[in-house]
Structures are given as C-alpha cells and as structure tokens.
Amino acid sequence: MAYITRSKRKISPLDKLRGLRAEHRITQSMLAKALGVSVPTYSRKEGGYNEFTQREIDIILKIFQASYADVFLPKERVFTLNID
Numbered sequence: 001m002a003y004i005t006r007s008k009r010k011i012s013p014l015d016k017l018r019g020l021r022a023e024h025r026i027t028q029s030m031l032a033k034a035l036g037v038s039v040p041t042y043s044r045k046e047g048g049y050n051e052f053t054q055r056e057i058d059i060i061l062k063i064f065q066a067s068y069a070d071v072f073l074p075k076e077r078v079f080t081l082n083i084d
Helices: 013-023 028-035 039-046 054-064 068-072
Strands: 003-011 075-083
Touching: 013 039, 013 068, 028 039, 028 054, 054 068
Parallel strands: none
Antiparallel strands: 003 075
C-alpha cells in the first residue's frame, strides 16, 4: 500500500540569497565588494542580523538578474514522499 505525504516548508529569503550565490559561484567577499561593504557587514546582513538597504537590494537584483520576489520574498516548497 502506498502513502503520499505532502509537507510544506517555507524557504526564507536569506536561504534563497545563499542559494543564488552558490548557484552563480559568488562569494560573500565578492558580493560585499559589489555592495561597498565589508565582508563581516555583508555576512551579518545575509545572516539576518542587519537589513539590506534599498540600494543594496537593487544591486543584488541586478547582479542576479532577478525580481524582488525571486530573492526577497519567502517561497513555499512542497515535499512529496511516497512510502510503500
């Protein structure tokens, strides 16, 4: 007998940003330089301890050629698991 379980998990904007950096092979250091901030400052922002400014958001969106929703809004991911 097969069962299908669906589970929803929200992907945080910061997780999405980390994923984009990894996908594009961009380091925190590279992004910090593009934003004109130090690496520790960037790290605190990506870690959620400080907020990105609108100028920094605009630069990030331009670098990744993405919309605001693509990067900075939470996204639900649905997981499906089949168990026999």
